[in-house]
Amino acid sequence: MNHNKGNPIAKLTAACCATIMLATPAIATADSGVDVSNWQGCVNTSRAQSAKAAGTSFAFVKVTEGAGYTDKSADCSMTGFANAGIRRGVYHFARPDLGNSPEKEADWFISQTKGYVNQGVIPVLDWEPGGKWNTQTWWAKRWLDRVASAWGVKPMIYMSASVVQSGDWRAVASADYGLWVAGYPRGYTGDRLRNPGNVPYNVSPWSFAAAWQYSSSGNVAGVGQAVDVNWFYGDAVTWAKYAGQADTKPVTPPTVTPSEPKPSTPTGDTDTLARAVIRGEYGNMPQRKTLLGSRFDEVQARVNQLLASSGSTSSGSSGSTSVTVRAGDTMSAIAQRTGLYPVTAWSVPSGNINRIYPGQTVTYRGASKTTTSTTRRHTVRAGETLGTIAAANGVSVSQIRGYRSGNPNLIYVGETLYW
Known part of the structure; x- marks a missing residue:
């Protein structure tokens, strides 16, 4: 917002x-x-x-x-x-x-x-x-x-x-x-x-x-x-x-059946699908198994291989960075703390970046962090958008990092952006 x-x-x-x-x-x-x-x-x-x-x-x-x-x-x-x-x-x-x-x-x-x-x-x-x-x-x-x-x-x-x-x-x-x-x-x-x-x-x-x-x-x-x-x-x-217009409390909602059919079994190579799973695009179980259909076993096996390869060290020879989740952390907060974006480039044990727990290890697999020696910073002010910030500083929106939502349409007053 x-x-x-x-x-x-x-x-x-x-x-x-x-x-x-x-x-x-x-x-x-x-x-x-x-x-x-x-x-x-x-x-x-x-x-x-x-x-x-x-x-x-x-x-x-x-x-x-x-x-x-x-x-x-x-x-x-x-x-x-x-x-x-x-x-x-x-x-x-x-x-x-x-x-x-x-x-x-x-x-x-x-x-x-x-x-x-x-x-x-x-x-x-x-x-x-x-x-x-x-x-x-x-x-x-x-x-x-x-x-x-x-x-x-x-x-x-x-x-x-x-x-x-x-x-x-x-x-x-x-x-x-x-x-x-x-x-x-x-x-x-x-x-x-x-x-x-x-x-x-x-x-x-x-x-x-x-x-x-x-x-x-x-x-x-x-x-x-x-x-x-x-x-x-x-x-x-x-x-x-x-909204307080009735004397009785809200009732427990019924189980909801989606109004659209589940997507058919996805196409594409196994590695691409596995990385999409890690980014959270196929949800959690049992939803993930339904969405992947007959390809679930092969894709999940590759997901397990990718997650296992991260190890437990802070950084690996491949340039990946691992972080131990602390109490109160979100993936947006971890991305902001480490300066490693986008949020979707992080892999988490659950396969869903919205679901992490203290003590878990999460791993960044995107490009390496911009060095602080050449980084320009800007603190978001009321009324600004990424577009206006980019235009004022002569950069493109895609170059700007640091917004904790991971969504370029959602920035907050007071957060520090960099490029």
């Missing part, structure tokens, strides 16, 4: 003027949706209607970050989605790494979103601070509690599948804060709005995920060509329950 300063969110009167789908909930025919920020600009009514026609049933909109930033496109997009009859959520990007208390950031979010209380809108905490902060679940719990008290609604919490496993989230899960999990079994290849089936990751201590962001590379009419696409496990009535 990119971050620009903007005007505060409009108050309750503006929100009430919009036509809101949840005013008379109806069973949804599909539960695909998007999440957007100022990177997509204002998704006005016309754009939102195109997104609706393409299958968008809900949208999460970034509103705030830290303790003083409001997304300049948020109010406009919220109005556009409401006018198109698309269910809505609002999210806050947590910045504990800036030294802010959870109460201070919660109060800022509350001040900017109070016009959406009791409007069928779900509040969300976007939890991806990186590094050691991923494990600071107490911070997230206090933010959630503060917002729940003010809104009268239990917020959801968004995080990657690897972060779910990196900390003790039992207090958050037991307090009934729903989980919106992110994980990309197909990597960063192009995707679309679709039914992805059941979440292929371990989300314990939650018994299930309320929503799954299955790709950050979706092509959605009216929104864009590199959009976060999501599946919500429920319908409009379920959404209303999460």
